[in-house]
Amino acid sequence: MRSVAVVLGTRPEAIKFAPVIRALQADPRFDPVVISTGQHRQMLDDTLEAFGLKPDIDLEIMAPKQTLSQVTYRCLRGLGEQFGKLSTEAVLVHGDTATTLAAALSGFHHQIPVIHVEAGLRSGFLGSPFPEEGNRRLVAQIAALHLAPTPGNHANLLREGIAEETIVVTGNTVIDALQWASGRSDSYGDPALADLDTDPRRVILASAHRREAWPHLPQIAQALVDIADEPDVRVIVPLHRNPVVREAMLPRIGGHPNITVVDPLPYLSFSKLMRRADIIVSDSSGSQEEGPALGKPTLVLGSVTERSEAVVAGTARLVGTTTEGIVAATTELLRNPAEYLRMATAANPYGDGCATERTVGAIAHFFGDGPAVDPFVPGVEVDEFAVELARRAPFARA
Structure with a gap:
């Protein structure tokens, strides 16, 4: 051996x-x-x-x-x-x-x-x-x-x-x-998400934690607030444990009626949550691969990516880190069914x-x-x- x-x-x-x-x-x-x-x-x-x-x-x-x-x-x-x-x-x-x-x-x-x-x-x-x-x-x-x-x-x-x-x-x-x-968890991993299967709103799964995003976390947080103000939208943020991330984002997104902030979820529960989500907004490397595999339009927070295949295939899009850019890309998917369908049905290259x-x-x-x-x-x-x-x-x- x-x-x-x-x-x-x-x-x-x-x-x-x-x-x-x-x-x-x-x-x-x-x-x-x-x-x-x-x-x-x-x-x-x-x-x-x-x-x-x-x-x-x-x-x-x-x-x-x-x-x-x-x-x-x-x-x-x-x-x-x-x-x-x-x-x-x-x-x-x-x-x-x-x-x-x-x-x-x-x-x-x-x-x-x-x-x-x-x-x-x-x-x-x-x-x-x-x-x-x-x-x-x-x-x-x-x-x-x-x-x-x-x-x-x-x-x-x-x-x-x-x-x-x-x-x-x-x-x-x-x-x-x-x-x-797939299918190994009956729960979303947090009591705050217990009503998710009966919630009729569209779900935006959002996260940000990479070091290059730290200077832009206030703008990212404001973008999530603006997105949560859209009709029939619920933003779910599994917030990274890093104090830099929490101190920058929690004061801005905490307390909004359409934003649910939870601690990082166990993997099986998080996989279930990704399947429930309509759109993923994240700087996570895994999301750029998992989103396309699940048919979820994935908006990548940042200006460059080492996973450009998904961008070229059309299932992911780079949206930068400005409030305006993130909001514009997300609301386009929320308001334009044809564009949403185009990204959701693009092939997974991974x-x-x-x-x-x-x-x-x-x-x-x-x-x-x-x-x-x-x-x-x-x-x-x-x-x-x-x-x-x-x-x-x-x-x-x-």
């Missing part, structure tokens, strides 16, 4: 890694060791529990008001100690977090091959999203195997000089997780529910324990030039 370390630390990593961990555990070729850094504490634990998973090793690195450098340092120190003791043959990392960067560096330092799941996403702007764009680029330079969700991600890696034989297009495992979660199977197959092939994997081919043809245009100057195009 091949011993592989799966390193995660945040809720998105847990969601997207969960199907892979479960598949590795069920595969007699592998002996996975799940290492949690605890970068997101409660949200991470709750998400793993929803999937019936528990880390084998927990580094518990979080402390109040840590800087990015401190988080990264504590991850490196803890992972270095573990990799020095474990006889692991590969380190699996996901995406773009501080945990991802630290685990990749530590694996490289210990001469352990690094396998990067969700590789190749690029916004084209080093500072946006920050620090995620930089983290992804750095990990790409030391990874031995790059598991890219889409052909566009594959093309990004080739442009950076990554060897083609080290790249496999798998689709995104978030689609697998979303399909697994996966077919088989990304986990391809991921495990690609890892086995990397070790010489299985055949090469047929790459994921999206059901929608996305022109590479259009994706590049959206990536490099997306807000001007939106």
Whole structure:
């Protein structure tokens, strides 16, 4: 059996890694060791529990008001100690977090091959999203195997000089997780949402938390207030636990009769809420993939995105961070049924529910324990030039 370390630390990593961990555990070729850094504490634990998973090793690195450098340092120190003791043959990392960067560096330092799941996403702007764009680029330079969700991600890696034989297009495992979660929760996860199935109003699911959005949170909050003033609309905001986000948004949106503010929801409940929503307004990376998979028009808060396939396919739209831009895009969908239908029926470019199977197959092939994997081919043809245009100057195009 091949011993592989799966390193995660945040809720998105847990969601997207969960199907892979479960598949590795069920595969007699592998002996996975799940290492949690605890970068997101409660949200991470709750998400793993929803999937019936528990880390084998927990580094518990979080402390109040840590800087990015401190988080990264504590991850490196803890992972270095573990990799020095474990006889692991590969380190699996996901995406773009501080945990991802630290685990990749530590694996490289210990001469352990690094396998990067969700590789190749690029916004084209080093500072946006920050620090995620930089983290992804750095990990790409030391990874031995790059598991890219889409052909566009594959093309990004080739442009950076990554060897083609080290790249496999798998689709995104978030689609697998979303399909697994379907119908597994009878509740929306908060008493304030108990009436949602009988509420006739159109539901806007909204969130904002990325660092580059922090200076614009007051404008985003005002946009949600203006949207909530529309007839027959209910805005639901699972508010991020970060004090910066709460202090900027809660005084503005709290108390509005058509805005329901709740704490972050368990993943199964949140999946149910996404299915109930009519429109998603968010800067969340997961929403840009989950919204299209569910047929939900998704308005992306920001001026650039590393997930431009959905913008080109037409199921997502970049709307910036100004109050006027967010309100205009949302009210157009509320008032224009044809435009709403166009976005709601656009094809999903991110996966077919088989990304986990391809991921495990690609890892086995990397070790010489299985055949090469047929790459994921999206059901929608996305022109590479259009994706590049959206990536490099997306807000001007939106």
